[in-house]
Amino acid sequence: MTVRIQTQDFDIGVELERLRRTNPKIGAIASFIGVVRDMNDGDAVTEMSLEHYPGMTEKSLEAIVVEAKSRWEIIDVLVVHRVGVLQPTEQIVLVVVTGAHRGDAFSACEFVMDYLKTRAPFWKREQTPEGTRWVDAREVDDVAAQRWS
């Protein structure tokens, strides 16, 4: 399991290659990338900044990965989450799950993202033409997380 919080961008090609070569039993790799959009709640977003709770962030992500490994037959999980200032089209988060077969890898990847959205202590603040504002949590994310319980 690898959990990384970083300001710099990540290269999915490098990350996937590294994971793929670690274990010849890997037959499936499922991945998700979250990206900064230029629009939210009807307003143009010109910049976003992400704050987190160092320590608890890593701890909560590791707990989510442990939970995923207990629910599905998977081999490994990588979570990379960026913090700091990001522009539209930039990558925010990467989740990669490796396994022998795609079914469990897909499900575990979705689960990790749904739990990350509702449990990992990150907060987004966005810059719009009217000024900066904290992004509100969405009920749709709670609903997405609840379907796994």
Add this chain to the structure above:
Amino acid sequence: MDQSELPQAAVSTTSVPVVTILYFARLREALGRESERLELPAGISSVDSLREHLRGRGGTWEAELAPAKPVRVAVNQDMAAPGLLLADGDEVAFFPPVTGG
């Protein structure tokens, strides 16, 4: 005066639980602070009673920590239920619902 007669000597022997409180995101900004150390007053022993105590500071504190506000609390970096009891040395964090990913 002999050192042993200083009143501080008596104070240092009493054991008042002290917690570190952290504030994040919208709350940190609204309350104008990111952390503080607080000696728990008598009777303040749970997460919920600490929140109530902080509300008692009035103004922004009362507004931001109002019961209707969706404030989350973590104790020692684990999400905490309102009834969780606090202990000396605990790290208590108050923050809005998370919005990562």
